[in-house]
Structure formats: structure tokens, C-alpha cells
Amino acid sequence: MDSSQTEQVAVVDDDGAMREAMMAILESVGIQVQGFESGQHFLAEAQRLRYGCLVLDIRMPGLSGLEVQKKLQELQIDVPLILVTGHGDIEMAVEAMKRGARDFLTKPFRDQVLIDAVQNALTAAHEAAAASHHEDDLRMANGELQARLSSLTPREREVLTYVVKGMRSKQIAAELNIALKTVEEYRSRLLDKMKVRSSTELASLTAAMGGIHPTP
Amino acid sequence: MDSSQTEQVAVVDDDGAMREAMMAILESVGIQVQGFESGQHFLAEAQRLRYGCLVLDIRMPGLSGLEVQKKLQELQIDVPLILVTGHGDIEMAVEAMKRGARDFLTKPFRDQVLIDAVQNALTAAHEAAAASHHEDDLRMANGELQARLSSLTPREREVLTYVVKGMRSKQIAAELNIALKTVEEYRSRLLDKMKVRSSTELASLTAAMGGIHPTP
DNA sequence: AAATTTATAGGGGTAAACCCCAATAAGAGG
DNA sequence: CCTCTTATTGGGGTTTACCCCTATAAATTT
Numbered sequence: 001m002d003s004s005q006t007e008q009v010a011v012v013d014d015d016g017a018m019r020e021a022m023m024a025i026l027e028s029v030g031i032q033v034q035g036f037e038s039g040q041h042f043l044a045e046a047q048r049l050r051y052g053c054l055v056l057d058i059r060m061p062g063l064s065g066l067e068v069q070k071k072l073q074e075l076q077i078d079v080p081l082i083l084v085t086g087h088g089d090i091e092m093a094v095e096a097m098k099r100g101a102r103d104f105l106t107k108p109f110r111d112q113v114l115i116d117a118v119q120n121a122l123t124a125a126h127e128a129a130a131a132s133h134h135e136d137d138l139r140m141a142n143g144e145l146q147a148r149l150s151s152l153t154p155r156e157r158e159v160l161t162y163v164v165k166g167m168r169s170k171q172i173a174a175e176l177n178i179a180l181k182t183v184e185e186y187r188s189r190l191l192d193k194m195k196v197r198s199s200t201e202l203a204s205l206t207a208a209m210g211g212i213h214p215t216p
Numbered sequence: 217m218d219s220s221q222t223e224q225v226a227v228v229d230d231d232g233a234m235r236e237a238m239m240a241i242l243e244s245v246g247i248q249v250q251g252f253e254s255g256q257h258f259l260a261e262a263q264r265l266r267y268g269c270l271v272l273d274i275r276m277p278g279l280s281g282l283e284v285q286k287k288l289q290e291l292q293i294d295v296p297l298i299l300v301t302g303h304g305d306i307e308m309a310v311e312a313m314k315r316g317a318r319d320f321l322t323k324p325f326r327d328q329v330l331i332d333a334v335q336n337a338l339t340a341a342h343e344a345a346a347a348s349h350h351e352d353d354l355r356m357a358n359g360e361l362q363a364r365l366s367s368l369t370p371r372e373r374e375v376l377t378y379v380v381k382g383m384r385s386k387q388i389a390a391e392l393n394i395a396l397k398t399v400e401e402y403r404s405r406l407l408d409k410m411k412v413r414s415s416t417e418l419a420s421l422t423a424a425m426g427g428i429h430p431t432p
Numbered sequence: 433a434a435a436t437t438t439a440t441a442g443g444g445g446t447a448a449a450c451c452c453c454a455a456t457a458a459g460a461g462g
Numbered sequence: 463c464c465t466c467t468t469a470t471t472g473g474g475g476t477t478t479a480c481c482c483c484t485a486t487a488a489a490t491t492t
Binding site for chain 4 (some may be wrong): 458
Binding site (some may be wrong): 088090091093094103104106163164165166196197198200202204205207211 | 304306
């Protein structure tokens with residue numbers, strides 16, 4: 001994988017020398033790095049840009065690294081996090097890992113340790129992203145699905161929720177107290193509007209996107 | 217939740233006194249505990265029984281706790297793991313957490329620390345199981361799906377990947393260069409083995425679980 | 433060597449899915 | 463009032479899905 005070339009890595013450390021040192025290490029292997037002198041500065045940018053990985057010092061004035069981690073969770077910004085500290089203990093490390101940190105390094109560390117940690121984080125993030133592309137023909141922007149869903153009438157949506165559960169037309173008709181023929185008509189329209197060729201494909205499509213939200 | 221009453225917790229420690237002490241702590245709050253004096257003994261049982269949680273000492277003769285953790289992964293036994301050690305360091309803890317341990321305790325610890333760790337592991341495991349109950353009729357543990365998948369022959373799995381994409385039997389037959397009848401036979405077996413009543417339900421089920429991994 | 437599993441194929445049948453068509457009634461909006 | 467959308471039902475027809483059963487050759491396991 002050579003994907004790390006295009007990934008931006010953030011390094012947050014209030015200690016300028018330390019920050020520059022870590023940035024230099026990463027840049028030496030061709031990783032694009034952006035430095036921040038505080039958690040606040042990073043958070044401000046993180047809401048606009050996407051970073052492939054974050055290297056975060058724990059002991060800092062203002063927001064500590066662990067507090068930054070919590071903020072990121074609250075903001076639902078999911079970025080691979082590598083914590084760095086010179087004064088950590090096992091409990092702190094375990095807590096951070098339980099909160100989802102990808103790695104926890106103690107200063108001092110060898111250059112290669114940091115490089116490995118960052119590259120592992122970058123490739124892991126990429127594999128996770130690639131894994132969500134699993135369905136050969138079902139890959140489509142979620143927005144496209146939403147657009148198609150919104151072209152459905154309320155009743156069609158309702159029938160859809162039953163169809164994708166695998167229910168037969170007869171069962172759906174009984175459930176909704178309408179004629180079998182009516183349900184079959186809806187099924188046809190659903191396949192047409194959703195641009196699929198079978199109920200099975202429809203189920204696969206919608207389920208892969210996290211399912212349909214029932215009509216409230 | 218009062219589910220912990222029915223969960224069996226395993227405690228593995230070669231030090232009899234330490235093991236008994238931890239077991240006593242857990243039993244004092246009504247948790248069912250089973251002790252093992254070595255990783256080998258535990259692994260032998262773990263392949264038959266299901267434990268809700270495993271408390272594992274790291275420093276042991278024979279298999280170390282970390283080696284037991286690897287074995288569990290190789291055997292695909294997914295049990296919440298709490299590692300315990302008196303001589304750990306941050307790197308060891310971080311590595312263990314990266315491998316999926318749920319907690320990492322350093323001796324000595326207060327009774328409540330162990331109790332909390334075990335109870336958190338038990339309830340977290342339960343919530344994870346409950347979380348997969350989202351679809352009305354598709355509620356099933358992921359492990360159950362995996363079990364059914366593993367009962368399929370390679371060829372059946374292959375056909376399954378086409379079925380859940382919504383392909384017709386005729387298309388699948390052409391793709392695999394086999395008779396239409398053969399594909400239909402596979403479809404029947406799939407529905408039977410996967411315990412569903414239609415291809416649509418099958419697609420919904422598998423897609424909701426993150427899809428099927430194509431046969432390599 | 434014998435037994436089991438797997439891949440393959442077919443017969444025959446019911447029910448379901450899906451297609452193209454038309455039509456009525458109720459509401460919403462212009 | 464007229465039109466457009468939506469919900470509803472129907473006719474008639476083709477194709478699939480799915481069920482139950484049998485059967486053979488090859489591979490695997492015992």
C-alpha cells in the first residue's frame with residue numbers, strides 16, 4: 001500500500017522541540033504532517049479537515065491529550081489516535097486504549113516505533129474504509145439511496161419495510177389489510193423506483209446501508 | 217441487567233492462593249466462577265463451554281497469559297478477556313489491549329476493581345449481543361450466523377454470494393457453467409441451512425451482518 | 433474397502449414474483 | 463373545476479423460486 005502519501009497526519013504537542021522532532025521523523029519517510037501546539041488548535045481544524053491519523057501528546061497545558069480524545073468522541077470524529085507520553089502508567093494506557101486509541105507510546109521511543117505506529121494506523125484506517133466497499137454492484141453513494149427512497153410515497157415506503165424483511169406478498173397483504181394484488185403492484189413500483197431487478201437485490205441494498213427507517 | 221448471575225466466569229492463575237482469592241472476590245457478589253491452574257487446562261474447557269468472561273494471569277509457567285490470548289484468537293473463541301499481572305509494563309498492556317483484551321489490571325488491586333472489570337465485561341458482552349437484535353425477525357447473534365455459514369460447503373458459499381446480490385438462478389448458472397437445476401438445488405439447501413424462508417430474507421440477514429466474504 | 437460428503441442433474445409440481453395493461457376513488461393543488 | 467398524485471384493485475401472462483424426491487460420479491473420511 002502506498003496510500004500514506006496522500007494522508008495528512010496531525011501531530012499535537014505543546015513542546016515545540018518535541019513536536020518538530022516527531023514531525024521530522026514522519027516527514028523523513030514521506031508522510032505529510034501538520035503540527036499543532038495545542039489540542040484546541042487541532043480540534044478547530046479537525047472539524048474541517050480529515051486527518052488520516054493523529055499523534056497526540058498527553059501532558060499538555062489546557063486540554064490534555066486524554067481530554068482531546070474525549071472531545072473527538074463527542075464530536076464523533078473518528079480518527080486513528082496515537083497517544084504519546086513521557087509520564088504514563090499502565091492504568092492510563094489501558095484507559096486510553098479502552099476508549100479506542102490505536103496505540104500508546106512512551107517517550108523516549110525509537111524513530112521506527114513512531115513510524116510503525118503511524119503507518120499501521122494509516123493502513124488500518126484504509127482497510128476499514130475499503131472493507132465498507134464490499135458489495136460488487138451495490139456500491140453506490142448513500143445519498144443516491146436516500147434520493148431513491150425519497151421518491152417513494154409513504155405507502156410504498158411502508159411496503160418496502162416489509163419486503164426487505166423477506167415477507168411474502170400474501171403476508172404483507174394480510175398485515176396491511178389490503179389485496180394481494182395491491183401489494184404486488186407496490187412491489188413492482190419499488191423495484192422500478194429503486195432501480196433494482198429483484199426483491200433480493202433490494203434487501204441487500206437497503207440492509208447494507210443500515211436498513212430502512214420505518215415510517216413514523 | 218441481572219444477566220451476570222447466569223454467566224460463568226473463568227479465572228486462570230497458577231498461584232493457587234491468588235486464584236482462590238480472586239474467585240472468592242467474584243463469588244462474594246454472586247458471580248459463578250470456575251478456576252483453572254493453567255492456560256492449557258482452561259483452553260481445553262473453553263472449546264466445549266462458553267464463558268462470559270475470562271480473568272487471566274499473565275506470568276504463568278507453560279503458556280503465559282498473552283500466549284493464551286493468542287490461542288483464543290486462533291481458535292476463534294471470542295471471550296471478554298481481563299488480564300492480570302504484577303509485573304507488567306505499559307508496552308505489554310498496550311499490546312494486549314490492541315489484541316482485543318477488555319481490561320488489564322496490575323496487582324495488587326482493590327476487590328472492587330476486579331469486580332467492576334468483570335461486571336463491565338459481562339454486561340458489555342451482553343449489550344453487544346443485544347445490539348444485534350435490531351431487525352424484527354433477523355435477530356440472531358452474529359456467532360449464530362457464522363455457525364450457519366460454516367455449515368455450508370464451499371460451493372454453497374459461492375452460490376450464496378451470488379444469491380444475496382439478487383442474481384437469478386439462470387444468471388448464476390451461466391456464471392458458474394452449471395445447470396439451472398443445480399443452482400436451484402443449492403438455493404434450496406441454502407434456505408434450509410441458513411434457516412430462512414426466502415432469498416430476500418437471506419440477503420437481508422447477510423447484508424445486515426456486513427456481507428459474506430467471497431470464497432478465495 | 434466402506435461409508436459419508438459434495439457436486440452435479442433431473443422430474444414434477446405449487447406458489448410466488450414480476451410484467452404490461454387498465455381503472456376507480458379520494459385528496460391536494462392550481 | 464380540472465389535474466396530478468396516491469391508494470387501491472383487477473386481468474392475463476411469463477418467469478422464478480422453492481419443495482419433494484431420486485440419482486450418479488468424485489472426493490473425503492473412516
